[in-house]
Amino acid sequence: MNYLINNLSEILNLTLTHIYITIxxxxxxxxxxxxxxxxxxxxxxxxxxxIFLGFFGxxxxxxxxxxxxxxxxxxxxxxxxxxxSLFVYxxxxxxxxxTSSLILIPEDVIEAGKGMGLNKxxxxxxxxxxxxxxxxxxxxxxxxxxxxxxxxVATVIGVDTLGKIILIGLRVRRLDMLWxxxxxxxxxxxLFDFLLEKIEDKTLKWI
Amino acid sequence: xxELINLSKKYKEKYVVKNLNLNFNDGEISVLIGPSxxxxxxxxxxxxxxxxPSEGDIKIDGKSIFxxxxxxxxxxxxxxxxxxxxxxxxxxxxxxxxxxxxxGWDNKKIEKRVNELAELINLPKSYLNRYPKELSGGEKQRVxxxxxxxxxxxxxxxxxxxxxxxxxxxxxxxxxxxxxQKTLKKTVIFVTHDIMEAxxxxxxxxxLKDGEVVQFDNPENILKNPKNEFVENLLGANRNILRxxxxxxxxxxxxxxxxxxxxxxxxxxxxxxxLFIVKENEDFKGYILKNDxxxxxxxxxxxxxxxxxxxxxxxxxLLLNRGEKVLIIKCIERGIMGYLKLDDMLKVFEKEEYExxxx
Numbered sequence: 306m307n308y309l310i311n312n313l314s315e316i317l318n319l320t321l322t323h324i325y326i327t328i329x330x331x332x333x334x335x336x337x338x339x340x341x342x343x344x345x346x347x348x349x350x351x352x353x354x355x356i357f358l359g360f361f362g363x364x365x366x367x368x369x370x371x372x373x374x375x376x377x378x379x380x381x382x383x384x385x386x387x388x389x390s391l392f393v394y395x396x397x398x399x400x401x402x403x404t405s406s407l408i409l410i411p412e413d414v415i416e417a418g419k420g421m422g423l424n425k426x427x428x429x430x431x432x433x434x435x436x437x438x439x440x441x442x443x444x445x446x447x448x449x450x451x452x453x454x455x456x457x458v459a460t461v462i463g464v465d466t467l468g469k470i471i472l473i474g475l476r477v478r479r480l481d482m483l484w485x486x487x488x489x490x491x492x493x494x495x496l497f498d499f500l501l502e503k504i505e506d507k508t509l510k511w512i
Numbered sequence: 513x514x515e516l517i518n519l520s521k522k523y524k525e526k527y528v529v530k531n532l533n534l535n536f537n538d539g540e541i542s543v544l545i546g547p548s549x550x551x552x553x554x555x556x557x558x559x560x561x562x563x564x565p566s567e568g569d570i571k572i573d574g575k576s577i578f579x580x581x582x583x584x585x586x587x588x589x590x591x592x593x594x595x596x597x598x599x600x601x602x603x604x605x606x607x608x609x610x611x612x613x614x615x616g617w618d619n620k621k622i623e624k625r626v627n628e629l630a631e632l633i634n635l636p637k638s639y640l641n642r643y644p645k646e647l648s649g650g651e652k653q654r655v656x657x658x659x660x661x662x663x664x665x666x667x668x669x670x671x672x673x674x675x676x677x678x679x680x681x682x683x684x685x686x687x688x689x690x691x692x693q694k695t696l697k698k699t700v701i702f703v704t705h706d707i708m709e710a711x712x713x714x715x716x717x718x719x720l721k722d723g724e725v726v727q728f729d730n731p732e733n734i735l736k737n738p739k740n741e742f743v744e745n746l747l748g749a750n751r752n753i754l755r756x757x758x759x760x761x762x763x764x765x766x767x768x769x770x771x772x773x774x775x776x777x778x779x780x781x782x783x784x785x786x787l788f789i790v791k792e793n794e795d796f797k798g799y800i801l802k803n804d805x806x807x808x809x810x811x812x813x814x815x816x817x818x819x820x821x822x823x824x825x826x827x828x829x830l831l832l833n834r835g836e837k838v839l840i841i842k843c844i845e846r847g848i849m850g851y852l853k854l855d856d857m858l859k860v861f862e863k864e865e866y867e868x869x870x871x
Contacts (some may be wrong), residue, residue: 422588
């Protein structure tokens with residue numbers, strides 16, 4: 306507790322950086338991920354989508370420390386590397402959830418729309434996307450949670466996130482530092498997830 | 513009029529619909545029926561181009577469907593499928609108003625139209641803000657019909673619309689549809705595999721087998737003169753009973769009944785009429801038959817109502833299901849009109865059977 310009070314301003318700074326790089330990496334991952342997710346659910350792109358997701362799935366199975374280090378070898382030290390690796394890390398769940406929930410929409414519903422005279426774009430916007438929102442949301446929540454946790458690793462390439470407290474705490478064997486770092490990361494993750502859940506409930510009244 | 517001209521559809525080299533030549537008249541319900549794989553749904557979907565014909569043409573009022581823009585063609589044709597076709601993320605109002613919105617109607621006109629349709633399908637206004645999951649199967653299906661009617665299309669395509677509904681609700685949906693069709697006079701193409709439904713609803717019935725027409729005629733003729741064994745089998749061994757569904761209960765109505773209040777029962781000593789309908793305040797409590805009364809059975813039997821359009825077959829089935837002997841015909845405008853007795857209806861059947869066997 307003393308540690309927390311004595312270092313409040315530094316912890317606050319680290320927290321802000323932590324949130325900052327999480328958002329800066331997750332937001333583009335969400336936008337591009339949904340776009341790719343839609344693309345991969347179209348008939349002509351399904352096979353390509355499978356290959357793409359397979360490849361990125363393998364990338365994701367590389368431990369985050371190794372992965373961040375790997376990207377670092379190419380792009381060097383700094384915030385750019387951190388954001389890039391988090392971006393790659395979090396885009397997969399978004400694509401995957403978007404594609405799979407789009408593919409699972411019952412054919413009848415789409416055909417009903419078609420039969421009523423909706424064109425392809427209208428079917429996507431008025432029927433397919435709203436009906437797969439639940440899946441898309443769960444992709445977003447997964448990727449955000451992953452990124453909030455993985456952002457701690459960014460410390461190894463010199464971006465000071467909450468990982469710094471944990472890393473130093475580990476080196477000097479300070480249990481209180483480990484606790485403070487871990488708990489704050491967890492609280493951020495829970496808060497964001499809660500926020501998204503609220504948004505989701507508001508949007509999905511019809512379920 | 514909808515004309516199918518040398519219409520065929522083949523997948524790879526196999527014909528699923530083969531050289532159909534049919535005319536569907538304006539204002540009539542034409543039913544397509546046959547076993548699964550006979551091409552009935554394929555035929556239906558070619559009319560609004562959900563499936564592209566391989567050969568031949570379809571003309572609507574003389575104009576080929578290929579001369580229409582695909583999207584505009586579909587917006588001008590109502591399309592009803594099984595209940596799942598409602599959009600779960602739209603309220604009932606939004607579901608019904610979808611086509612009018614796409615047709616660019618203004619909000620006032622749309623709202624008026626939706627309210628009009630809600631009335632037509634007997635749906636309380638408060639339901640318009642609900643989501644489909646909050647409605648029963650029968651209600652959803654009625655909304656499906658309303659949605660298809662929203663843009664006031666001349667043509668309605670219905671693909672087994674009542675197939676997923678339980679038998680009792682299906683009957684009332686059929687009655688409801690017959691009722692609204694009387695005033696709407698749409699040109700309806702109706703796909704089903706239920707022969708009773710086909711006979712009940714169809715002005716014309718087209719029997720399909722392996723993508724070809726076996727028989728195309730009105731229900732009366734199909735029941736009287738099935739063209740071959742296939743049609744006979746489709747109609748089943750009881751096709752004389754099925755003919756009862758072409759007769760309206762109203763034509764066999766009896767009127768020697770009296771409505772009395774509950775407290776009057778004890779005072780009755782003899783019957784002038786053969787049926788007493790017993791009322792307490794505004795509720796109908798039951799009925800007593802003269803025969804039962806004279807045998808000393810004075811307890812009330814359950815009262816069942818049908819409307820003036822109910823056919824004899826549905827009436828008999830209802831009576832058998834509920835274990836009753838009498839149905840009261842009650843119409844919304846005129847109230848109680850009279851009653852039907854099971855014995856009388858069975859006599860109609862016997863007479864029919866007799867006439868047929870002596871022909």
